[in-house]
Amino acid sequence: MKILALESSSERASVALSIDGDIRERVLVGHANHSEHLLAAIRDLLAAAGLGSSALDAVAFGSGPGAFTGLRLSCGVAQGLALGAGLGVIPVSSLAALALFAPHHQVLVATDARMGEVYHARYRVENGTVTELAPPACSPPSAVPAAGPDYWGLGSAFAAYVTELAAVRAGLIGCDPLAAPTAGNVARLAVQAGSAACLPAEGAFPLYVRDKVALTTAERLARGNKA
Template identity: 55%
Template sequence: MKILAIETSCEHATIALLVDDTLVERVLEGHSNHSERLLPTLRDLLAEAAIPLHALDAVAFGAGPGAFTGLRLACGVAQGLGMGAGVGVAPVCSLDALAMQGTGDAVFVATDARMGETYSAAYRIEAGIPAPLSQPVCRPPEMLELPPEGKWFALGSAFQAYRDRIPAGLFDRLTTIEDRAVPRAGDVARIAAAMAARGVLVAPELAVPLYVRDKVALTTAERLARGGRA
């Protein structure tokens, strides 16, 4: 299985090439020029592995939720590469990819969605792949909640950005908090390989980002209501 993966849902962008059990990952330094460096770095990665584009089994991308610009970039490039290679595309939820870094079978992910909100989802890990217990949600940190029972391994930037706003009782049910963990292209590739094995890839033209939040800016009244400035 040969999977090329892109993850640009946050400022820590990465790309990866998974060939069977061998994974090579590259970091795109400097979030301001991801659009300039993405394609050349992808070409270099394929050239170093001596794998032509048409030899891929799938092109994968972190579909979000995350930064809108980064999601559109990853989706557009994945669509173009998928069409050029004549292969399907795997849109992978970026929270699913982040959950791959958890330990144990119960993982909770919460990332900083900006605008005073979080993206979150809870997972059971089945055969090494996160199985979401519900759809990702966008909500204020005060409204973060865990499934009814058990202890959970937690990851994500929300625990660093909004630690004082997250309900204290939630922390009592967390075994570990990795608040600097970010989604990685290598994990996007591993999830995509499982998707390809199940035959659930999509045609490149049907691949879309997963925004979760439709609104990208607050009105002045909304900013003031959240304690911001006019």
């Protein structure tokens, strides 16, 4: 199965190509929200593999939750490529893609949602398979529930909200605040999902979790001016 994967829900955008489980990946440094750089990386990746978009079986993208602009970018590019080549689209949770990096079976993923909030979810990871234990949610860091002593922590929220998440982090086995979702992991999960997870291009959408993009001045002050 040949799947092209895109991930731009965080500041580290990347593209990956999975050919029968063999994954080739390119990371875009400093150009996470620029479509021309994403498209150029896709062209280079396909050219290096000697493939055209019509040779693909599907296009996958990290559907979020994450940065609104990044989600719209990867979703839009995935839809455009899929429509042009007559392919299906596989949306993959960006938090689940991040969870694949966990060195332990159970993981609390928590990423910085900006505006004084955190995207968080809990997963079990076994033999490269990710099972959702608690669905993605968005809340102030003070409302992130403790995961328990048998969990590993991953994600940028642990760096963005050091004080607010100190108690949660103290209860974890370990934590990596620098980990971010990658297109390679999006591709791995898309391969596992297979053709049954393919949607028509026009039916694939980002998972925003939080619909509100901006806060009022009063709300920002109440949440400690985290932007």
